[in-house]
Amino acid sequence: MSAPNAASTKRFDLNMLIVYLLLVVFATITLVPFVYLLFSAFKSTESFFSFVFWPTQGAWYDVDWQGFTLDNWRTLFFEAGIVRATVNSFFISSVTAILATLFSAMGGYALAKYRFRGRGLTTLVVLGSLAIPFALLIAPGYQLLYWLGLLDTYTGLILPGVAPAFGVYLFRQAFISSLPDALIEAARIDGCGDIRIFFQIALPMVRPMIGAFLLITYLATWNNFISPQIVIQSADKLPLSVFVAQLRGPYSTSYGMIMAGTLVAITPVLVLFLLLQRDFIAGLTAGAVKG
Amino acid sequence: MAQVSLNQLVKSYDGKTNVVDGIDLTVGDGEFVVLVGPSGCGKSTTLRMVAGLEDITGGTITIGDREVNNVPPKDRDIAMVFQSYALYPHMTVYKNMAFGLKLRKMPNSVIDQRVQDAASKLGITHLLDRKPKALSGGQRQRVALGRAIVRDPACFLFDEPLSNLDAKLRAQTRAELKQLHQDLKTTSIYVTHDQEEAMTLGSRVVVMSGGHIQQAGTPLEVYASPNNRFVAGFIGMPPMNFIDGQVTSPDGQPVFEGGGTQLALNKQLATAAQQASTKRVVLGLRPEHFSLQRDASSDAPSIELQVRVVEPLGAMMDVYAELPDGQRILLRTEAQPLGIDRPATFSVAIDKAHLFEQSEYGKNLSTS
Amino acid sequence: MSSTTARQYPAWVPYFFLLPFLGVFLVFIAYPMLLSATMAFQQNAGPGVSEPVGLKNFTWMVQDPAFWIAVKNTTIFAAASVFIQLPAALGLALLLNSDKIKGRGLWRMIFFAPVLVGLPFVAILAGLIFEKNTGLLNVTLNALFGFDQEFPWLQEFVMPALIVAAFWMYVGFNMIYFLAALQNVNKDLLEAAQVDGANAWQRFRNVTIPAIKPVAAFVVLLSLIGSFQLFELPYLMLNESAGPENRGLTLVMYLYQQGFDRGDLGYASAVGWVLAVALFAFAIVQSVISKRSEADA
Incomplete structure (x- = not known):
């Protein structure tokens, strides 16, 4: 490579400047709604309508501290019952994510590492299921839950999602690419039974996929609106997604409270996922790069 | 320790062509027999049938005086060293070696004794706390050997255990393997595609091709008096x-x-x-x-x-x-x-x- | 593929591992699909009452102007996702792909954050941001550019508002896929092209584009599937409605209204099948196109 001369260095810097400028503009657009959300959650209805960000008395730097309030939070926690909804969301998401990961891993393991009658057919079913749109299952699924008496129960909300074909497919790929047959055979010769092989030998080999899939399923369940909207009827069983949306009903005047509710709903996952973003992104892109 | 007998052993995957086509072979107690041949000759399939990792299509396999056709691998009293070593990557060397003994519910003191003995024999005592990822190819190979040794089985099965090593290390490990067999005198069946490895290691060499045994004999016999053109070549x-x-x-x-x-x-x-x-x-x-x-x-x-x-x-x-x-x-x-x-x-x-x-x-x- | 055989383990073992998947699949996927195939030819008044109506659900559908509004809106949204949002996502990924960019992880985290908020919460937030007069967007645009502060996003310009909101939420998410694909482009190939005298555009055209094509095809398909099932965003942004004159009505919202507001699950099933067939068709067309372009390459 030739040493860059002065002129090209200068032009290069200009390019980078433009790149950074674009990134800053994009990042600002991305972040401003978060800032808006944060301020709104602590504003009274009056200052919500008067000020976009923080309430002021004239100049922008002259912050009017009187415009901030904790009333939104007080109502939310002590009257509206967001604690219950949060616990519900944690429960539904955790159970769904853990079961979906376990059952997907089990199914994927069977398809990747065993030869048995019906393996080809089952693999086809898994691949075919990937193409079934969720919308097609909404109406008949509701009908089925009605017949089974599972409407307004967590079983009816959670059970249909605990063994997703998508997960079985991802784990099948993961086991094929990162669990050598010889390892299973060595364990068999060592005297390991099949269930123990799965938990002690096979699962540790796909640990990254386990992490990623847990996160994906957790996020998807946490942010699922339509299923609980259809299945759950009792107010005290609602997860945050439906709960926050319903704040606009009886409490519709309080925009600040809606924003506070949204903040409560998104903060846990936001923190969790930003901490674990590496695993999460690996999981998201696994399907794309390999599939 | 035991004698291993293959009697009219047949393996077919599709029911039409036989990958292993009627093999008769008796490996005497304490003998070191090497199955050698080009890839696809049926040597690995034969070994895997002895291990219990492949179904037997026809014939019988006897280890000691027990027919093992329907015995699962863990109950055949064999230990196997894989080409890829197949070490459990999330376990330490110690746990890798102890795993099979733990599953057999041996007392911890016995397990520890055996692991320490095997480790010192192989010179890997200082590696016991490491995970396989932190080991060199040669060290992993020793751990795989160690895992087989601690089991003190009736028969060792080796599936191309040296082929992932570089040439120098391969020659060195070959000599050590021979020394080890002279010390332990455990019946061993060893599969390789490398005729030099076969000649240097085997007390008897079994040349296979096309699912058949072409010739079985001492290294000098197969060299000096080949049965047919294939063996000669x-x-x-x-x-x-x-x-x-x-x-x-x-x-x-x-x-x-x-x-x-x-x-x-x-x-x-x-x-x-x-x-x-x-x-x-x-x-x-x-x-x-x-x-x-x-x-x-x-x-x-x-x-x-x-x-x-x-x-x-x-x-x-x-x-x-x-x-x-x-x-x-x-x-x-x-x-x-x-x-x-x-x-x-x-x-x-x-x-x-x-x-x-x-x-x-x-x-x-x-x-x- | 494994070559383990029956003698090593009891024959029930693989079925045991597959049992949860097969059970859930049969009860909650396969059976509802069959059920919906029969329900599509029924009319319901709530989940308990049904009556066969033959093909009438479909004839009603094509005669219902609301259905066609939903088709139009959904198509516009899907087109905007593929032709506006995805190119922007690729552009963003290209900006971040350079080795010289400092703090790539931080930028990526920022752009990725909106998708974590989740559709329902983005919709609720967007509902406030797009308010005329007091909403963040109009106030900001007014302050910066003197834009009409009364601009009626949620009343008359629902689709643009939806597209902007979805853009904000998903552009960084799709960028992740493109970025992963770009990082996988063979550096040797790029250098070989450089040695051969290809300029930056030629290298992009002849090395980068072919290398990211499979991922691009995947992202397009994902976008289409998502777009055609758009529901929460308009539904919650427009306060659990389709907006004035159905300006924010989408196909799934139409399905939801028919099935749950009107209680006709049969009709909703028929809508579901129309949607599914459309998506299958997209998937097939898309795979044919990507196969053909692969053959050309």
Whole structure:
């Protein structure tokens, strides 16, 4: 490579400047709604309508501290019952994510590492299921839950999602690419039974996929609106997604409270996922790069 | 420790072609038997059937005095060393070695004793707390050996255990493996595609091809008296030269005609040639059975070749030379000056030559 | 593929591992699909009452102007996702792909954050941001550019508002896929092209584009599937409605209204099948196109 001369260095810097400028503009657009959300959650209805960000008395730097309030939070926690909804969301998401990961891993393991009658057919079913749109299952699924008496129960909300074909497919790929047959055979010769092989030998080999899939399923369940909207009827069983949306009903005047509710709903996952973003992104892109 | 017997062993995946086609083999107690052959010859499948990792299509396998056809791998009292070592990556070396014993519910003190013994025997005591990822290829290989040793099984099974090592380490580990077997005297079945490994390790070498045993014998037997052309070509490095031709006796003296030249035969080979079903035969000459003829009056049979390429190896040299009809053959002789693209006369150790029938598995006429 | 065989383990073992998947699949996927195939030819008044109506659900559908509004809106949204949002995502990925960019992880985290908020919460937030007069967007645009502060996003310009909101939420998410693909482009190939004298555009055209094509095809398909099932964003942004004159009505919202507001699950099933067939068709067309372009390459 030739040493860059002065002129090209200068032009290069200009390019980078433009790149950074674009990134800053994009990042600002991305972040401003978060800032808006944060301020709104602590504003009274009056200052919500008067000020976009923080309430002021004239100049922008002259912050009017009187415009901030904790009333939104007080109502939310002590009257509206967001604690219950949060616990519900944690429960539904955790159970769904853990079961979906376990059952997907089990199914994927069977398809990747065993030869048995019906393996080809089952693999086809898994691949075919990937193409079934969720919308097609909404109406008949509701009908089925009605017949089974599972409407307004967590079983009816959670059970249909605990063994997703998508997960079985991802784990099948993961086991094929990162669990050598010889390892299973060595364990068999060592005297390991099949269930123990799965938990002690096979699962540790796909640990990254386990992490990623847990996160994906957790996020998807946490942010699922339509299923609980259809299945759950009792107010005290609602997860945050439906709960926050319903704040606009009886409490519709309080925009600040809606924003506070949204903040409560998104903060846990936001923190969790930003901490674990590496695993999460690996999981998201696994399907794309390999599939 | 035990004897392992394979009786009319057959393996077929599709029900039509047999990957292993009726093998009879008895591995004596404490014997070290090497199955060797090109890839796809059925050697690994045979080993995996002994391990219980493949179903047996036909025949029986006996370990000790127990038929094990329907015995799961864990109850066969065998231990296996895999080509990829198959170490559990999330367990330490210690746990890798102890895993099989733990599953057999041995007391911890016994497990510890055995692991420590095996580790010191293999010189890996300092590695016991590490995970496989932190080990070199050679160290992993030792751990895999250790995992087999602690089990103290009736039989060791080795599936190409050295093929992931570099050449130098492979030679070194080969010697250690031999030492280990001399110490433990455990019955061992060892699979490799490398004939040199087979010759150096095996107390008996079993040459396989096409799902059949072509020959079983001591390393020297399979080298000096190959049953057929396949074994002759497979065992020995560099490989034997084969020259198509026929045996005639124009003036009462038996002569091999082929490659555009003639070579006087000894009586034994002449007699052998008469047993051939056809006139056409193949003459097999090992590269090391040529030598540069210095004295033209020598009465050893000799052959004139056009020298093309010379590769010095130190004390020896490899000579690529052409027969009069242009066929290239390889000779290995003592190193000495030789003109390139010039003719040279080589004498042939005709006592060590073989005559084969003309096919891939053509019978060795000279040994029968 | 494994070659383990029956003798090593009891024959029930693989079925045991597959049992949860097969059970859930049969009860909650396969059976509802069959059920919906029959329900599509029924009319319901709530989940308990049904009556066969033959093909009438479909004839009603094509005669219902609302259905066609939903088709139009959904198509516009899908087109905007593929032709506006995805190119922007690729552009963003290209900006971040350079080795010289400092703090790539931080930028990526920022752009990725909106998708974590989740559709329902983005919709609720967007509902406030797009308010005329007091909403963040109009106030900001007014302050910066003197834009009409009364601009009626949620009343008359629902589709643009939806597209902007979805853009904000998903552009960084799709960028992740493109970025992963770009990082996988063979550096040797790029350098070889450089040595061969290809300029930056030629290298992009001849090395980068072919290398990221499979991922691009995947992202397009994902976008289409998502777009055609758009529901939460308009539904919650427009306060659990389709907006004035159905300006924010999408196909799934139409399905939802018919099935749950009107209680006709049969009709909703028929809508579901129309949607599914459309998506299958997309998937097939898309795979044919990507196969053909692969054959050309």
